[in-house]
Each structure stands twice: as structure tokens, then as C-alpha cells.
Amino acid sequence: MLYLASQSPRRRDLLDQLGEPHRTLHVDVEETRGTGESPDDYVARVALDKARAGFALVAGEPDARVLGADTEVVLGDEVFGKPRDAADASAMLRRLAGREHRVISAVWLVHAGGERRARSVSTVRFAPLSDADIAAYVATGECLGKAGAYAIQGRAAAFIEHLSGSYSGVMGLPLHETSRLLRGQ
Numbered sequence: 001m002l003y004l005a006s007q008s009p010r011r012r013d014l015l016d017q018l019g020e021p022h023r024t025l026h027v028d029v030e031e032t033r034g035t036g037e038s039p040d041d042y043v044a045r046v047a048l049d050k051a052r053a054g055f056a057l058v059a060g061e062p063d064a065r066v067l068g069a070d071t072e073v074v075l076g077d078e079v080f081g082k083p084r085d086a087a088d089a090s091a092m093l094r095r096l097a098g099r100e101h102r103v104i105s106a107v108w109l110v111h112a113g114g115e116r117r118a119r120s121v122s123t124v125r126f127a128p129l130s131d132a133d134i135a136a137y138v139a140t141g142e143c144l145g146k147a148g149a150y151a152i153q154g155r156a157a158a159f160i161e162h163l164s165g166s167y168s169g170v171m172g173l174p175l176h177e178t179s180r181l182l183r184g185q
């Protein structure tokens, strides 16, 4: 059985797109970047923590395979996770406006036979945003629970001038890379 160690409805929907039957596992993992930890290492570590925590719940089952994923928005060396509140979301969006940032998604597959990873890095360029644009977006509430305080699959699509990389990766689960991981490639 394939399990997805995630509370994210986006990840569930994305994994459904692969047509792979799966169940979700509820895991709660600490998401704090260590001092000196690179954005890449941080995203990979958190995704692995989620997959391992999920695997611990079903390790007794034969053929259990568990996916864990993490997505962060990265501006320079700064990592923007999920905003604490509306003010934090506005501050993130002000920083992202009119610039290019990266979105890093890491995925781990953990099973009795071992642990394997996939990774996706996309570049996203935001249009310049006025204070009124940001206030109107934050008022929708869409920014909450999303890395970098925006959802490419929602109204923030209007802010995106250019994307290079993986749309599904920005949304939280890079499907090409995940599909390869599941096929053992």
C-alpha cells in the first residue's frame, strides 16, 4: 500500500492525478531551519522527517511505502514557509513582488527496502504588486497555510509573470519526479 504522510489537501489531489491508489497518514513534524542549514538541505530534511514519521506508523504492514514532501519558497538564502498570520503574509508578498524567487520541493519515499528522494526547483517571477493588491489578496485568506503566502493554483496565478520548472512542484508535489520515484527510477 502507498501512503502519503501529509495533511495537505493539495498533495492528496496531486497524487490522485498519478492514478496511484493511496491513503493519507497524519504526521506532525517540527519545521525549523537549523543554523547554517542550506535551503535545499532544510527542505530535504523536513520531507524525510515526514516520510519517516509516516513509515513509523505503518512499518508493521508488508509492502508499505510512504511518501513525505516539503515545499518552501526561497528568496536568496531566506526561506519563506507558511505565514504566521495576515501581517506576516503581507510582509512576505511585499518581498516577493517584482522579483524572482525559487520554490523548492523535496519528496522522499520510505519503505522497508530503503529511502529514496526526488527534488524539484522552480523559478517564479512575480509582477510588481501595490499595497492594495497585497491587501486584497491577503483578505481572501488564500495565503494562509501556503509557503511564501501564495497559491499558484489560486488567485495568486495573476501575480506570476513567469514560471520555469514544475507547476505541480510549486503546488507541493512535483508529479514527474514523484512518478519516477514510485516507479523506482
Ligand SMILES: Cc1cn([C@H]2C[C@H](O)[C@@H](COP(=O)(O)OP(=O)(O)OP(=O)(O)O)O2)c(=O)[nH]c1=O
Pocket: 005, 006, 007, 008, 010, 011, 031, 050, 069, 070, 071, 072, 073, 082, 103, 145, 146, 147, 148, 150, 151, 152, 153, 170, 171, 172
Ligand atoms: C508556493 C505554493 C505552496 N503551496 C502549499 C503546498 C504546501 O501544502 C504548503 C507548504 O507547506 P508544507 O510544509 O510543504 O506542507 P503542509 O504543511 O501544507 O502539508 P504537510 O506537511 O502535512 O504535507 O504550501 C500551494 O498550495 N501553492 C503554492 O503556490
